[in-house]
Amino acid sequence: MKYISTILFLVITVSIFGQREETIFNNRGLSLTGVWGGSTNGLVSFGEEFSLNNGGFFAFELNDNFLIGWSGYGSGETLSDGTNVDIKGNDLLLGYTFNSYKAVHPVLYVKGGRGGLEVSGESTQNVSVIEPSAGVEVNVFRFMRVGLEGGYRFVTGVSGSAVTGSDLSSPVVGLRLKFGWSWK
Numbered sequence: 001m002k003y004i005s006t007i008l009f010l011v012i013t014v015s016i017f018g019q020r021e022e023t024i025f026n027n028r029g030l031s032l033t034g035v036w037g038g039s040t041n042g043l044v045s046f047g048e049e050f051s052l053n054n055g056g057f058f059a060f061e062l063n064d065n066f067l068i069g070w071s072g073y074g075s076g077e078t079l080s081d082g083t084n085v086d087i088k089g090n091d092l093l094l095g096y097t098f099n100s101y102k103a104v105h106p107v108l109y110v111k112g113g114r115g116g117l118e119v120s121g122e123s124t125q126n127v128s129v130i131e132p133s134a135g136v137e138v139n140v141f142r143f144m145r146v147g148l149e150g151g152y153r154f155v156t157g158v159s160g161s162a163v164t165g166s167d168l169s170s171p172v173v174g175l176r177l178k179f180g181w182s183w184k
Contacts, residue, residue, distance in 0.1 A: 034061030034182035036069075036145075042174025044075055044153055046085050047167040051077040053174070057093050061182055067095035071111045076118075083162045087155070089115025089129055097137060100182065107137045107147055115155075119162045127157045127165070131172060147176035 037058040044053045052075060059069025071093040076086035091113035099105045112130035133151025140146055155168035 030062050032060060032062060033064045034180060035059075036061060036067065036178050036180030036182075038176065038178040038180075040071070040073065040174055040176050042172050044172050045170035046075075046077040047079055047163065049077045049079060051075045053172065059093055059095065061180075064182065065097050065100055067093065067097070067109075069093045079163075082120075084118075084120040085163055085168075086118040087115055087127070087129075087168065088118075089113055091115075091129065091131075100137075100139075103139050105137055105139075107135050107149065109133045109135075109149065109151070117155075117158060117163075117168075119160055122160050122162060125157075125159060127155055127168075130154045133172065133174070135174075135176075137176070137178070143179060143181055145176075145178040147178065149174050149176060 040055045042053045055073030057071040059067040071091045074088040078084050091111040093111045095109040097107045110132040115127050115129045116124050117127045118124045131153045133149040135149025137145050137147035151172045153172050155165045158165040
């Protein structure tokens with residue numbers, strides 16, 4: 001009987017102290033679950049002309065679905081009146097992948113920050129760019145994903161006579177090649 005009560009006491013003690021109290025700021029917070037990088041290519045418009053918007057990105061994956069990182073891009077076009085317009089930037093990238101473990105899954109991205117606008121005959125000026133997008137992503141391999149997305153590029157802070165913010169703001173359709181690893 002003495003051994004049974006000692007074992008019962010130990011089991012109860014371990015189970016009481018073995019439980020961990022849940023709090024808002026415990027281990028269930030943000031955790032790094034992957035690293036991704038790759039290229040983005042899309043079509044944007046400059047007034048009535050279309051241009052290829054090329055770029056790249058690097059992002060950390062948090063809690064299996066949330067991405068936070070950096071995105072760089074550049075695009076340019078010669079307008080019908082002979083004016084050269086180039087826009088380049090480095091933006092904050094935020095993304096969310098729904099059910100990223102599935103072969104095909106939806107994604108949401110938003111990137112935004114300051115960019116440089118160069119218009120021939122004018123000095124380079126700083127502009128603000130925000131580009132939300134939504135799309136679908138396919139897990140080709142464990143280390144490679146391909147996404148097709150569409151969104152809208154908002155450009156503000158443009159001053160000058162050759163182009164306006166509304167000339168540079170346009171729908172965007174793009175292809176994202178994503179390489180990296182998720183260790184979930």
